[in-house]
Amino acid sequence: MGLLSILRKLKSTPDQEVRILLLGLDNGGKTTLLKQLASEDISHITPTQGFNIKSVQSQGFKLNVWDIGGQRKIRPYWRNYFENTDVLIYVIDSADRKRFEETGQELAELLDEEKLSGVPLLIFANKQDLLTAAPASEIAEGLNLHTIRDRVWQIQSCSALTGEGIQEGMNWVCKSVNAKKK
Amino acid sequence: MLGYIWQYFYASFFRYWLKWFIRQVTGKCELQRICSGYKPGATRTTKAEYSLQSSKNKVLRNALQASSDDLEQCVDQIMQEKNVKAQKDPRFKESLQLCLFQITGYKSLYASVEDLRKEVFDSEKLEHETMLLKLWDLLMPTVKLESRVTKQWGDIGFQGDDPKTDFRGMGLLGLINLVFFSENYTDAARQVLFHANHPKLGYSYAIVGINLTEMAYSLLKSGALKPHFYNTILGKPELQHFHQLYCYLAYEFDKFWVAEEPESIMQFNHYREKFHSQVKAQLQDPNVSLTLTVHPKN
Secondary structure (H helix, E strand, O other): OOHHHHHHHHHHOOOEEEEEEEEOOOOOOHHHHHHHHOOOOOOOOOOOOOEEEEEEEEOOEEEEEEEEOOOHHHHHHHHHHOOOOOEEEEEEEOOOHHHHHHHHHHHHHHHHOHHHOOOOEEEEEEOOOOOOOOOHHHHHHHOOHHHOOOOOEEEEEOOOOOOOOHHHHHHHHHHHHHHHHO | OHHHHHHHHHHHHHHHHHHHHHHHHHOOOHHHHHHHHOOOOHHHHHHHHHHHHOOOOHHHHHHOOOOHHHHHHHHHHHHHHOOOOOOOOOOHHHHHHHHHHHHHHHHHHHHHHHHHHHOOOOOOOHHHHHHHHHHHHHHOOOOOOOOOOOHHHHHHOOOOOOHHHHOHHHHHHHHHHHHHHHHHOHHHHHHHHHHHOOOOOOOOHHHHHHHHHHHHHHHHHHOOOHHHHHHHOOOOOOHHHHHHHHHHHHHHHHHHHHHHOOOOHHHHHHHHHHHHHHHHHHOOOOOOOOOOOOOOOO
């Protein structure tokens, strides 16, 4: 096979594009997660005003990841990004127990959104590198995840800082996209 | 490709032959020609920096790493190496020393800035807490903070009830810049805050400030700010000069944002990049000086 035909073959099967929405409260670690996914430096991160977007290649997919700022003031804008979402990733700061209730409420509201109905949900129980972090099982219970019946979901403990657990989570994302498209 | 080849040959051979030839004709070494040919400022210092950096002579190259106390000695050594007679070129010593103060000063400024950035905001430290409360008082002189953790922080543009999580990758540097602006340009800072709290065109004052600290920091780190500091500070740049530059960015970004009338805060990163490119373009001008034109109080 010549080089040209290989190139042509590559061109004929472009990566399938997947739209991923990254949501959660401020200081949850969404931007750090996004930068880890794109293998970028995570030491200079500042609070997200507005949103960040990055495209990452993974397992034959082109993942377009939208990281939307989490502060209360801009949460009303979240809905502008719901359309055509393939997977929702919700990021929780597992060490910020004081805000578990708030994060649970925001998640519950998201799950009620019509435009997100049936969209697979991955919850990252982030910041597991901190000693005070609650385990994923405790968070799953607190959020009543077992009552979710209208979509596939998964909770994955991770540390966006060290990168631990992220690959496992993304594998689940790709798997659920595959299942959905079939 | 041809350009690269030419550059390679130029840097490794022709430059030296050319320098040698001109030296024979004029009787002056390259550094002397730079110091006498240009006014103090970015053009002169940048050329001197390049000349020292690409020198084959270790004494010249090492001068770039010297500490500010040793600079005078370095210049004496360079004059000896290059056989420059003080009687023949009386201003050379002073000029080269100034260049070296600026060049080495820029590096040590980056080191000090990096130290502050790496220092994490810590609620246990009284000094940090005092600074945070001072920021509130400077920006909101008529409103009392009800408690340390309160929704009121949102009024000056922090994200949640406790600002400590917003400093993140910029550490104490972000807070110091915010306080410096409010303290030294109080009216300008309050005016910017007033714009930031506009119901439609508004943005989050404090976290945009922290974001602009990141911009100032990365411009410093990449060396892009050299011409600015070489032009404006005829000596060793200090931390306060970096804070001044932050003030310039905070004030100018606000003007830019208001003039652009963005659709909503969600467009922030787009306009941030546009502003960033504009600043980088300004820094290409050898006469650049990013100085705030409003007068500091007092």
